[in-house]
Amino acid sequence: TEGLSDRYAQLIGRPIDEDKLMNLFFNESIGLLTTFDVSGIAIPGLVLGLLIPLQSGSLISPMENYSLSFPDVLVLAQYVEGWVGTEILTSPAYEFEGVLVGQANDLSADDWWHQAFGGKDPLTGNYIDIGLNIGDYAGMSNLNAQEANYILNDPQIGIKSSFAASFMYGEFSGYSLPDDEGNQDIWDDEKVSNLYGITIDEAKALRGWMTDFYYEIVMPALLTFQSGGTTAYTTQPVNNWLYGWSDAVNEAFNRFPWVKLETNDTYFGSGGISTGDRSVYVVSTGGDNVGQQLAQGYINSDGDGYCDFKLDENNTLAEMINEDLDGDGLLGENEDLDGDGILDIDNETAGLYACAPGEIYGITEFLPWRAPHKEAATMNLLSNHVGNTLTSLEGTVGSYVENPDESFDLNLIGYAIAKSEVIGDTTYKNIDMIQHRINLDPASNQIQGKLTSTGTFVDAIPGALPVYLGADLDLKVEPISTAIMYGDVEVTFYLDTRGAGAMNPDFTNGEDVIPVFEIHTFTEISDDQASDFRDAVTDNLGPMGWSNFGGSVGGSLTLISIVTLVFYVLGIGSILYGVILKRNGQSKDDIVIDEVSTSESE
Template sequence: GGDNGTPYGFDGERLEDGYTADQISELVSGAEAAIDAQTGGQLDALTVSAMADAMVLDGFFASWNATLDDSQRQGLGADVMSPDFSAVAGSIMNSAVDASSQECMALTCDYGPWMVAAWGEPSSVITPLRADLLGYGTTDPVEMTLMDWAVYAGAASMMQANGAGVPPELASNESNSHKVGVLTGYDFKSSSGEIYVDELNYFLFGVNEATGYPAGMLAEQDLSGIPLYGVVLSLLPLTASPPDYMGYIEEYSIPGILTMQGVAGWSSGWQLAETHFPMRVVNPAASGTMDADTWWKMSFGGEEPLLGGNIAVGLNRNMAAGEGSSLALEKVDEILYDGPYALTNSDMATMFMYGELSGMTFPMTASGPGVGGVQSVWDDSHVAGMYGISESDASLLRSWVNDLMFGQVVGLLLNFQYGAGPLTTQSISNWLYGWSDPVLVGLYGAENSWVSLETNATYYGSGGLSTGDYSVYEETTSADGGTPGLRVAEGYLDSETGEIYGMGPDMPWRSDSAEEATLGLLSSHVGNDLTDQSGAIGGIVNDPDEPQLVNLVGYALADTEVIGDIVFKDIPMVHHRVSLEPTENQIQAKLIGSGTVIDVLPGALPVYFESNVDIYVEEITGIAMYGKSKSTFHLDLRGPGMIDPVLNVDTHPVFEIHTASEIGDDDAGSFVSAVIDNQGVFFWTDFGSGADGSTDDLVDFLAFGIYVLAVGLLVAGARGRSSTEAE
């Protein structure tokens, strides 16, 4: 109940309150015994009890009056009047009940002394409220004030004497041991009464050496502006599945599971909303009861209800008391839990963050978000309309989601719960072919935690864990006289059944289904609408003099630019070039691959793909005989929500892939001999310059024989014609 998240007892005054109530009851019992002694036991029990209650209150008044000087007595009327408690003592001492919570607020009840002390000294505001609650509100105003001073002075002085208001860190070990024992049932003492000081102090103030996080019930830590409470962390082992009872017992040195139930039950009763606290104990104007859930909702949408002010993780964080929103509990429920746009719904939280990062809503159709819908500006006015709140409250809510939860809390919780920091260093093989993500381990288990940029049959370093289904391609062949190696379709092969599915002309991550899963936002997010890879060349092109479609390792498609003719290794070729503009090829959706709108969340993984490729295509056969590429992955360093970067100003190259392939020198020589040299009328004149073992020699000599024979026939024919003409 205090500002450090602890259940009431230490930072409230519950322990001293109950102890004080017991002491007041003992005073009444003593007064009853005295009355019986004086009257010889002649009075009935009810009469004796009523007289004893009034006697104790008379004693409170006398003790308080003795502390005043004459002018103070005169000013309050205490010099001429002593209040008559006889008609109201029973209510004050035993039966006064707060109607809104149905909790007893009398001085012999647990909450009574705490309420009296918490409301403070009598005043024109407090006195009528307290008098009405305890049952002396209809008396003479002067007498009512004197009664209120007697009640306040008696209860408050006893609370103070019992240690109320003394912080546990300043209290003695004996005092803290006693408090813990009363609250939990275990006082950290041996059977001989020796206090286990180290164990007691760890239970109250300890920090876990292994994690560095608070473990004690009163320990807290500021984690980059986010409060982290030991009392909350202490319950994590008990809320695990299955509960780790022994872990709790060992950490806090608890002697057995039965004792552990009492110790843990004290803190869990409040934290798990099993304990209900009457609000009027600490706030005269409040009503009803409050559990941890209600406390959170009130503190989220307005001021903290117990101590006042604004909490560090509410809408009004960093604002002075009285400033900011003051939302009803029903509205907080709607915003967080059960409304149509409840932020604890992951789909709604994603929608909200898309709006924050992009400045636009999802495309909205008549039935909700969808392809072809209309986008609107995401601003305070729009959010106010969504939740039925003011624009100023909407502004606070947007800041809470974007700046606090997304900007601070999520990263801190990932680090705290899974040990996952913003950066990691590992080998290139890990980056390309597999690493286990610690967040995914925590969320989905070790087997489902593996990810990679590229794909092999198994994840690198996983011990043989399959990467899942395989990519398959359909390409043209020369069976019907077509150009072989042109891409037709791409899909997947089920790694278990061998079934092929999902075949289509688009790159899978740019398919129609991927576009639909991202509400039609994918192409605009990527920066281009080139998705159809059918006709993309393999190793042979149909017409070397025309631009060709190239698939750039599955990340992008591009048409080549024909640069012109070039001779490479004595082979005439056509030079093709690709210069892919990275700002028009964001590949975040391929790298994340969630199949949801997270793939197009601006700045989630802002990687831009650049590729520069040179291809030399032999002009007769259409075979690509030289290829060299440099592909660069540029990361936008500006953070979430940023788009349209200036290359090498807003971005930094974080990864490069270099590839190169060319025809070998021997193969080039053979090709020149077999193809290039044999293209002219005198192709046979190379006489056997082909590769060893080739049929080039035989062809050349056969061609020579045919050539000689042809010449001979021509000569013979010419002679015959000349002879005929002469005749």
């Protein structure tokens, strides 16, 4: 390090003292010449110390980290950024003199990366540790700079574009995304080779780089680094899991961080942040299907002036319209959401649908997360990924069933529709009932789409959030009232531990999945309710039901029992009278009622 201060001053143009220079270069985590390890990835110190703050538009952090003045940091940042090539402070970017390494042309940072990514490092002649020629794929790729640039940056299929998610869908599912006709190609080396116009070996190297390196190593390291040390798994109280927690990764990327599993008005621990609009249900109140759920949707209840979405008459997402109805000059900005002010129509830029307070929207006869517009949003991949096509709420039972002797559909807490199996007659608390059993097979109920709820094909990427739902229910239905009077429910959430891309786990081998959460609920008719029911219904049925005289219920049942008794007495009396007449040799035809006639006196 002898003469380092002088050399730095000559290069940068501003001298700094020796102690500050040593910290600037050799600090163990942010030194410009040091690296630190994040999940197996060597991260240069200048990334954390200088480049990330620079990209956010702030030099305050580097000033504090390196104990340098603003002019010192600004000059340093201009020099470093010039070589990195982002052209935030320095434009055009610096170029390395190619003649020094036998190159005909000078090299910018982008030139170097495009040559080194799919071939050899133009400065050293070796394969780099973050290119396609790593590990078992060394020597398989010989892309030129133009080919590498196309693979990386093409706006349609470049892996730095949104197509990266499509690429990973292919890797994890084995198929390409559906085309406009719904057709899918097998995703293999040949498919990738044809897609980018490269050799089969180069396609192998690219696929390996995306899955084994970028997805398995780089992304976890990046997420951990960007989110301040967050790991793949975390432990927290049950209330957080169910009702709300702030996701550190979403927060680090300036996305709305709050998530939950169950229904609640606000996110637990959020200080009152709304979970969004409430659900509304359409339930039959009369007829043969009384108590059955018919449809479900939402009501604008959170006071933000917007619906989360809207459907047209075809149950597809409605198109947004931008129109400044309140005349404030701002689309989607409303001066008076709670009063009589006029609301702007939608906000296409922000993806918001204008919504009147209390407006009901999104009503369909399907599970909300399995509705047709959700299926369409996943390119019609959702049902196949879930493992079943049972999506209709229409006819699902509530507290009553239509026919206790037949199987019925039940909505399991919004996750799945399950069919009951009729077991047969049983007695519970001296009440005759019909027993039903429901066994929800977790293998046919992958609930990732409900938990991720991105509204894209990501909801159907195999292994993105591989959670499965299983349930066992024992239900007993009273056949006269058709009421469910007994319910023993066990719901289990399973996590597939085999990693991304794994599907169709074996739930019996004890290796593929683990139960991560269970819900146990039990409800029954109380002893007092059972006694009242027997008095009101069961004990008053049959030929001798009148003899209970209404039991403890009394009232109208007592009156009905007395009337029934009178009819019994009259009936028995008539029978006895007939017997007497028969014994006397008389028939009813012999009985004549004398006619009494009167005439008017003349």
